[in-house]
Amino acid sequence: MNKPEKPLGSNAYVRKELALACRALADYGIGDIDRIYNHVCALAKSKDGRGKVMLLVPFAMPWKLVTPEAMLEVDMALGEDGFLKLDETSVTEVEIVKAMVKARPDARAMFHCHPVYASCLGCIKDEDGVIEAVNVSCMSVVRDVEYYSNTGKKHYDSELDRWFNALGQKNVLMLENHGVTTIGHSVAQAFDKMVAVEQACELQVKSLSCGKPIRLLSKERVDRFIKLIKESYSDHAQVHLDSCRHLMPGIQWPQK
């Protein structure tokens, strides 16, 4: 089982960062399909700094309109009682997050949505629906993806447990004929993975649409790229999310 790699962020900081990530994903055009069925959560310290809470984006709220103040909050110490305080429209968020926390206690944030190109690739049968290393975007995510078949099943209860168990130690789950779930040790990591997987799928789907053979990048090239990213930035994902702060002008960013 993974150990938590990062301490919880402050309540104020995680609220702002989660709102920023939602707005940035909307700015990328991710999350527009089936937008009311997008699911987002992050774990943070309670407002008094002594407890742990789960922050949820309210059901059906368009990502481009999410604000730090809009988050629903569940006190994790209350367990089921905390969840019961949420209205029933948040039932899916609650079930997803409970399954995530159980299977991956190291996770701090989760996004689930149905972006166009990842959904397209998820509809292609067998190994042809697998992300290949054809470009930089693909290289940053290609080794961090698991694939899951859930066609025709509701994603509640044990189905959600199977999602996160299928994920293992990876952070991106491509769902057959469905969409994508990403998790991370921070809001930034889960956000960055969602952008990377959608961009990788867009490149692959558009390349396939040309009807010509695709030139794949070598294993060695992928190795070099991943090493370069690790050496260039202590936290590539955080740099990516921070670069989107212009989408929330006037915000004062508190300490993590």
Ligand SMILES: [Zn+2]
């Ligand atoms: Zn879904």
